Amino acid sequence: MQENKQQIKTTIDAPITSDSRLFGSIEGGGTKFVCAIGNEQLEVVEKVVFKTTTPEETLQKVIKFFEGKSVSAIGMGMFGPLENRLTHEKYGYITSTPKEGWADVDVVRPLKEALDVPIYFTTDVNSSAYGEFISREKADGLVYYTIGTGIGAGIVLNGEIVGVTGHPEMGHVSVKRLADDAEFEGVCPYHKDCLEGLASGPTLEARLGIRGENVALDHPVFEIIGNYIAQACVQVTLTIRPNIIVLGGGVMSPTLLEIVKKEFKKTLNNYVEIENMDTYLSLPAVVENGSATIGNFALAKKLM
């Protein structure tokens, strides 16, 4: 995992032309915030990364980055759980997170007050799902999972983010225990052995006693993790019949993807037809974890 000090990195991928509008992206994670500015083509023209500290300090840095930049709107994807229903009195809040200092915090209002721009507020995984949706052809039914420190997921159906009473919490669905894994308790603080509890990054260290990034990609533990991810993919396939499932996050690798595909085929057992197994389960189309940023630009643009 990359160490995020107080460093500020700025990259210019594309020029700002005078006739184009600019859009903002805020990707707020538990360890770092990524803020970016994009042009009409949703290309990054400026970007900053900083550590997540207190809400006050972190949001001040966000405001400082966007001040004077004349973005037309901002897309904001945050770690959850959060309240993204526009009509809810707690709209714009991070709700019940275990992250110290961030529970029950209104993150949208301070930004709106300081920057006076429309903000589209959702989860980071919904942003990523949307970024993948707009980066692909024919993704009418797209599911995005991030398999990392936690497991989260977003769904985009026919161009719309799914979730009537809130955002999906598909990282916490239950999966069937493998006989090989019967001794492992699971790490989810809420459910112990839900999908996140059995297949997220921290389960590597919890099972093996060595840090996840030091576990070889061909270690048999990935057969177990791959099976649980595959089970979740089968469940969502039977439920909404998507046409693509994108698997992102720090735990995913081309090797793990192949294991997931193998276990998915075995578990689904042709019960429903998958037109193209080669592309049905995929790594993100947007490289370098950029799905959420592009998704946020697009969601901001949609507000206009």
Place this chain on the structure above:
Amino acid sequence: MQENKQQIKTTIDAPITSDSRLFGSIEGGGTKFVCAIGNEQLEVVEKVVFKTTTPEETLQKVIKFFEGKSVSAIGMGMFGPLENRLTHEKYGYITSTPKEGWADVDVVRPLKEALDVPIYFTTDVNSSAYGEFISREKADGLVYYTIGTGIGAGIVLNGEIVGVTGHPEMGHVSVKRLADDAEFEGVCPYHKDCLEGLASGPTLEARLGIRGENVALDHPVFEIIGNYIAQACVQVTLTIRPNIIVLGGGVMSPTLLEIVKKEFKKTLNNYVEIENMDTYLSLPAVVENGSATIGNFALAKKLM
């Protein structure tokens, strides 16, 4: 279960007025077909029920019923699996059903050729889901399960039936075995112990050796079945965050609904907020299994 002989029943609930269009409904199940005609208000003005025999004979009866009735369009909800993607070469077919004589049968084309009206073709559970959606206020995210001879489900999100690569097969999601039920193999011909394999009507007789309709509603077996249904409701809640889950079908009863509610609360354990538990899990709003008929009328009307 009701014996369906060759009887034809006709009911008139509402008058046909000269200025109103008429819509047709075909609800095709494994044991019986229900065909009906509805007015602009989606009220039934004529109805017929007959036994499902061969496709040829059954479709001839459907044609005979609608001939000369001047319906503007027909909504057709059939037992599945079926092909309901308009662009698919097998659109309008029942696909891989185990029901003798019905696999790989085009059911839409013979009707279109004989009756020359637009037909909306979907599953019976999608029709029911849609019928429940239009019969309720504020059902932006509605899931409908039928718990009967089999278990099927449909989803209506923001007024649209969900399913990009086909219709949901949520009756076949996996659930966690209860310790009390470890000996029971399950009845699903494909998966043995999926939701349908553990909670459908035939599991009553398979477990107890007495016909399902003779099992007392307070028999402890319903605690087990209720738990499995609740597990499925939790999974779909975490996945798409609907605002109502409707539980229909011959196995459901007010008693079983209360068990499902109890088990759902226990399993969800407040992980996500359910605004109104009293109405979140509900029996159908449309009485006497009429959800699919009203849904079909509405889907037919939508084609106009």
